[in-house]
Amino acid sequence: MTDTITHVAARPSPTRLAPGRAALRTGLRWALLGFGLIVIAQYVADAPGIAASSTWGSALRLTVPIAIVAMGGLYSERAGIINVGLEGMMIGGTWMAGLFGWLWGPWAALGGGIVGGLIFGLLMALLCIEMGLNQLIVGVSINVIAAALARFMADIVFNGVDGGTIAHSPRIGGSLPTIGIPFLSGGFGTFDLTRVMEASGLPVVAQLGGIVGGLTRDVSITAVIGLLLIPATAYVLWRTPFGLRWRAAGERPAALQALGGDVHRTRWLAVLIGSGMAGFAGGYLVLISQGYVEHQTAGRGFIGLATLIFGNWMPSGVFLGSSLFGFSDAVGLGRPETFRALLFILAIVFVVVGVSRIMKGERRGGIAPLVLGVVLVLVFLFVPLPSGLATAAPYLVTLAVLVVAGVTMRPPAALGHVFPRKNARS
Amino acid sequence: MVERKELVRLTGIVKRFGTFVANDRIDLSVKAGTVHAIVGENGAGKSTLMKILAGEENPDEGTIEIEGVERSFRSPREAQRAGVGIVHQHFLLADALRVWENVVLADEPGSALRLDTAGARRRVGELAAANGFSVDVDAVVRDLGVGARQRVEILKVLYRDARIIILDEPTAVLVPSEAQSLFAAMRAFTEAGASVIFISHKLDEVLDFADEITVIRAGEVVGHRMPAETSARELASLMVKVAMPSVEPRIEPPGEQIVLEGRGLTVGDEGEVPALDDVSFSVRAGEILGVAGVEGNGQSELMLALLGRVAARGTVSVSGADVSGLSTEQRRGGGMAYIPEDRHHDGLVLSMPLRENAALGHHTHRPVKRGPWFSRSGAAAVAERIIARFDVRGGGPMTLASSLSGGNQQKFIVGRELGSDPRVLIAAHPTRGVDIGAQSAVWAELIEARDRGLGTLLISADLDELLALSDRVIVFYRGTIVGELDPRATDAETLGEYMTGVRSDRIAAPIDQEAAE
Amino acid sequence: ATLVLSACSGQTAATQPSGDPDAPKIAMIYGTTGDFSFMDSAYKGFTEAQEKYDFTPLDFSSPNTDDFQDRIDLAMSEGAGLAIGIGFQYATPMAETTDHPDTAFVAVDIDKGTTIPDVTTISFAAEQSSYLVGVAAALASTTGHVGFIGGVDQPSIQNFFVGFEAGAKSVNPDIVVDSTYLSPLGDFTGFSDPTKGKEAATSMYAGGADVIYAAAGGSGLGVYEQALASSTPDAKVWAIGVDGDVYQQVDESIKPYILTSAIKNVNVAVEDSIAAFLDGTLEPGEQLFDLSNDGVGYSTSGGFLDEFEAQIEEARQAIIDGDITVPSAL
Amino acid sequence: MIRRIVLTLSGPVVSVLLALLVTTLFLSLSGYSAASAYEVMWNYGIEPASLVSALNNAVPLYIAGIAAAFALRMGLFNIGIDGQYRVAALAGAVAAAQLPFDLAVRLPLSLLVGSVAGALWALVPALLKVYRGVNEVITSILMNAIATTVVAILLANVFRAGGGQDTGTAIIDENGAMPVLVDLGIGNRTAITGFLVVAIVLGVLFYLIQYRTVFGFTLQVAARSPDAAESAGIKVKHRIIWAMLGSGAIAGLIGMPHVLGTAHRFDGTLPIDLMFTGLAAALLGRMHPIGMAFGAFLLAFVERSSQVLGLVQLPTEVGSVFMAVILLSSAIGYWFTEKADQRIALWRAIRARRRMPLATDGAEAAR
């Protein structure tokens, strides 16, 4: 997660998809620094939670729905359609996943999630692309309608059925398999090395075992699918003809049209795929609670939207943003000292970033992180944190990183622009 | 001339927008291997006709024949398949995408699951090399200058194997050297058997490079000429009922008082090669100081620095008073006026009516500002005055700026900026993309303001304009002034040499520059 | 999809409430059902009463938090003989509505010790039931470490924690009691976010707690699911439910992990007041639902508490007798 | 002129009709009787007490709408209104309860305190946008969540005065509360809140600032063309900050009717969703001060009248569905009327041309 700090401004399509040598080296350096800090923080703050497999497992599971819904947003926004309706699509996803899952089991729940998202994606595409209505209005309306409809329809469909009420669907029987890496985290009934490492209590070894084990043990297949959607999307975006047209539709639709591309079809596809993904994220939540629970999206659609912007409309950025969020959320749910440990890590990273920027001569860019870092150090040392603060951990951390990162946001140039079907003038 | 095969024939093309007839029974025939120029005033219907040929608009009547086969294009794609390619008047490039991506867009090599990136880049690179275009295929379009962008547009056409290449006002934004290489490329296309349809408001180049000329007025074809048998004067009289723009040699010399002065102006972050490097100059009352230079050599930065829109080192003074510390608003209040490079980008708010546009820059004082209030009637009166005095046609104060033609938009801006009786005018490309009627009008206004004592800094890519209007010309190259010339004693060729760095009066400057890189 | 939906729809268009027109009208005014907690419980009491007694129900629910007064007025203007308000927010508007000769008021889940003239106030000693499940948790814990997950960090939920902690400490003074709230005061997502509930439980179980008391509405579902997931053949962990008997509500696979539930009989309170109103015995004044009158309690479904029954019952009796005073956050 | 008026009016009318149509369709498909639902809603809605209540409840929606519109007209989507009014309501409630002044001073001061708190909360996204280029949507979303937590902590540890389940701040006595504007006295509870005056003043101010001042003009220019604005000497960064500050200051007043008029304290259970409903009102009213007033009233009316849906055994959610559909159909309604208008204009022009002699040609028509 510390890598976010180095996350640079949006670049146009990468010349190569896999990170280059140099990028790998910097990545590795930051990962090592991060790991070192975690080890130190664990002892300084006396917080075993910071490197515990449970925390890292939670972080992964909390990251996934945000990452997926943000990727869904990426689809439509990269095509030029602002998607404020992600929350609504996600709600649609949870509802339909509840229905499908109840009727036909967990796999169907995932399909149902997609269907639920698609229903609102269709609406959005129709209104925004075909009719050219204001995309903010449509997005806001979709959120309001989805919430209202979910309850209204739950009253009709789930209420009165055995095990269902207006606020939840009957329980979904069965669950999807979880997997682990053989011999590392006990996948397929093999030996679980990381668990032994974590239990050993040895410095470095235990932490490594905790982190790796947490990230790889008993990972649900939905999470795997969800996370795979990120590189898959990156591939589609940068390496397929559709991806090129998709980006062009969001940057300069008139250019696409003039070359014979179909802007509307591209936008339709992007919005539909995106809404399906938002719905899928809803399905993911439903499989965790083994059923639809009203309001269970809990604003994750909006967090997804924030993550999408945080990630600068890039799949990699979305991944970093959502992991940052998911990790701090997991930490916030844990014991107070774990949160203090995170504070410590952030403080040190900010100071390092600040100092290195100042040494490189970027005085103005260096001051903010340095000051923030020093303040955090002081807070860590002298200020008892109010217990309630932990619930805001992910928001505070994200905000702090935004203040420090200094990313130049580069939204798709035609984001929000209506592109009429006929007589289009650029 | 040998009789050539007919490649394109348009017959009786009619196009209506609502009740307005943009093309009225137009006939046009283009022969293979020729450059066919189309001229006509702004709004005559040239672009519309070309869009019809390129499949972007459907004609209401009439037929299109390509190589004798009648076609009806339902989409740009069908036109491309038939060999028609168009370079739009306003570039249609996605800024955030790379050059090769812009070129192959919608005709990507590879399969649906895999874009053949390497192949695409190679192909585009080869095309560029074959046509003598020096563009980096991996460059992001955002970082390119106008000339390079235009080459990308042409690459798009070539990539699709067009045999009928439409260039809609390609030279409006090019400096002479760039234009020359464009003409060379055009020749190469025609020699390879393609036809070029070429729209321009610059009659000289039309006469020089076209094989045939068609004149359009108000949607109708009003004449068809061979360059050898006609003159600019005749073409102009066919197009519009105004005289060619011309400037009388000035009788009175400019005044002595210095109204605008820059000292050591430098723009650019520390540690980087500055975009504007230690530039000093002065403009006297009643003088027009021309600035020549290939686009991207610091002229834009100079304007922004003078206007106070970018952080710059050095000093700017207006009528002797140092304004370096003042905001744009204060500088304008102190008598600075500005005709921007790109009227759509920062000259007008296209989605607002002329009334509001007239108030731009005048919003700090009466009659627009009354107390804290925005006076609608005051602004409307200003707009009325500009419209009347500068002969802006196309609407009244409540007309949206976007619905005015380009030339009229330009006249409106000139009128707005001169209307406040400024002491200093910074004017960039004041007649870019404007028909000759409007051009005459704008020139006349600039001269008249000059004679009233206005000091003008005139930046233009049109060297004829520079030479005709300026009292002195300074040349920019790589952010510095490399020469100061007397327009009466110099010609476009010499200017070009300075502009491209072949000549320089700045001692040791080229070496300096090289060292800096 | 709509066809399927209307096919399984249980509702029909009823323009008028059923029952004879002369029957007394009883209004329940409340927020919205689906909180997995006292709203649902109250609604259950209301619907069950409709089956048992003859009256015309007026069902006034609203998700808004600024129209409590409106709903009281509505009940009165619709001619309700009895208006039951669910939630402490009804205390103030009911106190301010002094003139209600034709409508009796019942306010459910009001703070202990609140008396409003001409209003029957019902309060629950939730800390007492929480104390008992705290005792149970401490007895069942093998690690000497238990946990509490609250939905929203607000006094009514803190009250559960206070009682729980006191109960656990009464058995084992050295016991560690973790606590987490899923969302801050004013943000109700903590009651409906099973994903977060589950992750909070994950972290608590991993931290060594082997019994978790979930007072978190719908988020509790995640905690129960996690009890199953965190259990290993050699180390079983438990979850404790709240409000109703959670053992009866969850899936078979989870039942073995539900140690007990702290019960708060809001439905009984609603049903009782309706019955009392109908036979004319409803009196204004405070009614306390506590252990002594089985207004609160704990469940024994599943039989997991059998071995500790004596100790829990002893504590229960001590509370009833006043030998133990359970601390309260209210 | 008449055409313009008819057109402006037909937008909302078409919207409501459309919303009725869609909701009816929904109810019928789900096996409910829509007619009976509308009937009870209408009958209850037009009772004097209901109308007054809708008017009172429309006030915060209207203020929220103005707050949203104030930023939207500058092209900023202030999705942080939620957090801004939450923080402001706490600050205002504390001020109204504690300030040692008479009503005449205390009330305006408390409102001011709320406004300032809201503006300060909005300043964070504004500064981050201007100096760090961070999109205001993301920071606003974060600031909302942070507001909830910060307010909860402050309430629990500093300002809480209530006991038991009451988490509220100190009670605001009549020296700090908003007085009733006028009690119509037609039936029970027909007192109109004094906040109506605040709303009207805000509406007028909004109109004057946005539509009539040079400042409003510069906002518009900065929103539509930042470069043209800069060239004309308008500092876009300053406009962004002022627009967000203005929006936040207005947002700071959204919670005040509840705090100073209904609950007489801040208790952490502010009405939720005021932001989105207010945004809906703004969008319904096309961000025009009068249009938004209609929009806010309409939404409040539906909200109030859906309280009686229980009488016909319909879930209250029907009201929410209806409101959501109205919002959407408002957009569609305007779309329809605009299309219709274009059609009519074209048709008229063609007719006018036919009647004219063919002397003038296309070129003239273009000019």
Ligand SMILES: Nc1ncnc2c1ncn2[C@@H]1O[C@H](COP(=O)(O)OP(=O)(O)OP(=O)(O)O)[C@@H](O)[C@H]1O
């Ligand atoms: N999409 C459109 N809708 C309505 N009218 C249009 C549209 N496009 C063009 N016109 C009208 O057609 C006329 C001709 O436009 P066209 O673009 O062909 O002019 P042009 O000859 O290219 O002018 P210029 O020299 O300025 O480029 C314009 O005056 C305009 O009024």
Ligand SMILES: Nc1ncnc2c1ncn2[C@@H]1O[C@H](COP(=O)(O)OP(=O)(O)OP(=O)(O)O)[C@@H](O)[C@H]1O
């Ligand atoms: N929205 C519009 N409705 C009607 N006519 C329009 C509209 N936009 C542009 N036009 C007309 O279309 C014609 C051509 O438009 P185009 O975009 O080619 O600009 P232009 O006038 O040629 O500008 P420039 O001179 O800068 O190249 C203009 O004469 C203008 O009057």
Ligand SMILES: [Mg+2]
């Ligand atoms: Mg043109």
Ligand SMILES: [Mg+2]
């Ligand atoms: Mg032009």
